[in-house]
Amino acid sequence: MTDVILTVKHLNKSYGHQPVLRDVSFECAQGRIVGLVGANGAGKTTIMKAILGLLSTDGEIQIAGETMQLDHHPILATVGSLIEYPSLYPYMSGWDNLRLFADGPDAQARLAAVVSALNMTDYIHQKARHYSLGMKQKLGVALAFLNQPQLVVLDEPMNGLDPQGTKELRDFILAQKQAGVTFLISSHILSELQKLADDLVIIDHGKVIEKTTMTTLLTTTDHFVIVKTDHDGQAKAALVAAGYQVVADTAVKVHLAPDHQVADVLHVLTSHGLTVTDVQHEDADLESTILNLLATTSA
Numbered sequence: 001m002t003d004v005i006l007t008v009k010h011l012n013k014s015y016g017h018q019p020v021l022r023d024v025s026f027e028c029a030q031g032r033i034v035g036l037v038g039a040n041g042a043g044k045t046t047i048m049k050a051i052l053g054l055l056s057t058d059g060e061i062q063i064a065g066e067t068m069q070l071d072h073h074p075i076l077a078t079v080g081s082l083i084e085y086p087s088l089y090p091y092m093s094g095w096d097n098l099r100l101f102a103d104g105p106d107a108q109a110r111l112a113a114v115v116s117a118l119n120m121t122d123y124i125h126q127k128a129r130h131y132s133l134g135m136k137q138k139l140g141v142a143l144a145f146l147n148q149p150q151l152v153v154l155d156e157p158m159n160g161l162d163p164q165g166t167k168e169l170r171d172f173i174l175a176q177k178q179a180g181v182t183f184l185i186s187s188h189i190l191s192e193l194q195k196l197a198d199d200l201v202i203i204d205h206g207k208v209i210e211k212t213t214m215t216t217l218l219t220t221t222d223h224f225v226i227v228k229t230d231h232d233g234q235a236k237a238a239l240v241a242a243g244y245q246v247v248a249d250t251a252v253k254v255h256l257a258p259d260h261q262v263a264d265v266l267h268v269l270t271s272h273g274l275t276v277t278d279v280q281h282e283d284a285d286l287e288s289t290i291l292n293l294l295a296t297t298s299a
């Protein structure tokens with residue numbers, strides 16, 4: 001059985017009369033990357049802060065089986081995090097910022113490994129106040145990994161990173177996952193989360209509306225076939241007449257219901273004397289799937 005590293009149970013939080021978390025419960029299993037997804041203001045940062053003992057909520061949080069208490073949480077020594085913006089000492093170098101927080105006899109070696117993996121070697125000895133947003137972000141991520149955490153909580157870790165930095169961070173996170181680290185990651189960049197997350201917790205207005213795996217979500221998602229023919233107008237008409245849903249404003253893009261086969265679509269076209277010149281598959285991505293889900297839930 002897979003070990004559960006993080007358990008969030010029945011979290012409730014209000015600011016004044018405004019509830020911002022409503023009975024939030026989910027788990028993160030060891031070695032999984034769990035994506036926390038929701039619109040602005042859905043409650044992601046609040047959940048992460050609660051997990052890290054940074055704010056009080058009703059409910060319970062367990063890390064590696066230990067119940068967190070706001071005033072007693074030694075288990076947090078095994079948790080790395082980056083929430084919102086990293087707090088750095090601007091007049092110290094990146095290296096010295098990291099050294100402040102690195103524990104243990106092999107701290108120097110671990111620090112060097114993280115700096116190298118995140119490709120920060122060129123500027124790590126410059127003062128942090130000269131860093132760009134992306135450089136600061138990487139330093140904040142490096143801080144989260146310094147002390148060999150078993151759980152890492154990252155709020156928008158790709159903030160400010162260029163494509164190269166994004167890929168380096170993605171590769172680093174995946175390597176850490178291979179080594180058994182568990183992640184809870186929020187990101188608005190759903191295309192990026194799609195490349196990383198194993199599991200998803202989707203929240204809307206402080207409530208969990210879906211807990212699923214990435215694979216399940218993407219296999220139950222919409223599939224389309226896009227065909228090119230010698231007469232697209234006739235092709236659309238023929239497909240609609242045969243009961244297919246043709247997505248408007250594109251070429252000939254047909255929604256494939258689970259019982260629809262591409263061969264049947266092609267048969268409709270050829271039986272109307274149309275010549276098919278190209279066929280492409282298109283699957284809905286994480287972004288459109290989640291937008292659909294949120295629209296359905298709030299409808």
Ligand SMILES: Nc1ncnc2c1ncn2[C@@H]1O[C@H](COP(=O)(O)OP(=O)(O)OP(=O)(O)O)[C@@H](O)[C@H]1O
Nearest residue numbers: 015016020038039040041042043044045046047188
């Ligand atoms: N200190 C606070 N006082 C009052 N309301 C707050 C406070 N902090 C957060 N909120 C409210 O709680 C709700 C959840 O905020 P939270 O920052 O957790 O959302 P989020 O999902 O992380 O959003 P984003 O994607 O924009 O970062 C929002 O409506 C926000 O306005």
